Amino acid sequence: MDPEKSKRVEPSHLLExxxxxxxxxxxxxGNPLRGDDAAGSYIAKLLxxxxxxxxxxxxxxxDAESAPENFLGVIVDFNPDIIVxxxxxxxxxxxGSIVMLPIDNFDDTVTLSTHKISLxxxxxxxKKCTRVKDIFIIGVQVAQVTMGTPMCTEVREACxxxxxxxxxxxxxxx
Numbered sequence: 001m002d003p004e005k006s007k008r009v010e011p012s013h014l015l016e017x018x019x020x021x022x023x024x025x026x027x028x029x030g031n032p033l034r035g036d037d038a039a040g041s042y043i044a045k046l047l048x049x050x051x052x053x054x055x056x057x058x059x060x061x062x063d064a065e066s067a068p069e070n071f072l073g074v075i076v077d078f079n080p081d082i083i084v085x086x087x088x089x090x091x092x093x094x095x096g097s098i099v100m101l102p103i104d105n106f107d108d109t110v111t112l113s114t115h116k117i118s119l120x121x122x123x124x125x126x127k128k129c130t131r132v133k134d135i136f137i138i139g140v141q142v143a144q145v146t147m148g149t150p151m152c153t154e155v156r157e158a159c160x161x162x163x164x165x166x167x168x169x170x171x172x173x174x
Contacts, residue, residue, distance in 0.1 A: 022081035035149040036142035040086035089139030096158035
């Protein structure tokens with residue numbers, strides 16, 4: 001990951017943007033059969049289960065698994081102000097580390113290519129088709145993505161913690 005291109009977004013900055021009455025789409029990406037690659041999908045499932053229904057008109061949570069392109073119509077119809085992609089990354093960090101970046105500063109080479117289209121390309125399409133103002137990538141550093149293996153402890157713990165933080169932030173929308 002190029003440090004010059006990878007200017008991280010402070011969680012407080014993301015919190016500030018999320019809590020201003022915006023329509024937010026959270027897209028969890030990952031293959032549940034490939035160990036740590038399931039991180040984004042796992043977080044989306046946790047958020048869907050935990051969040052109250054009162055904020056649903058301003059919040060879309062999609063568990064896209066390994067095919068986020070299949071949900072473009074749903075996202076376009078929702079017409080969000082902010083999109084947050086959550087995906088597994090290989091940024092050379094400690095397993096379970098979390099990175100948050102605006103999509104424009106994101107290096108597509110750090111995502112694991114278990115989905116067919118790059119997140120940057122998806123973001124460009126969504127910028128043209130919706131009123132989206134900001135698109136972020138939240139990446140969870142993987143340890144392994146071997147087919148048929150479970151998620152490692154470090155990544156699962158990071159996903160649980162991140163989903164708790166996001167739940168608190170998103171509950172403030174209601």
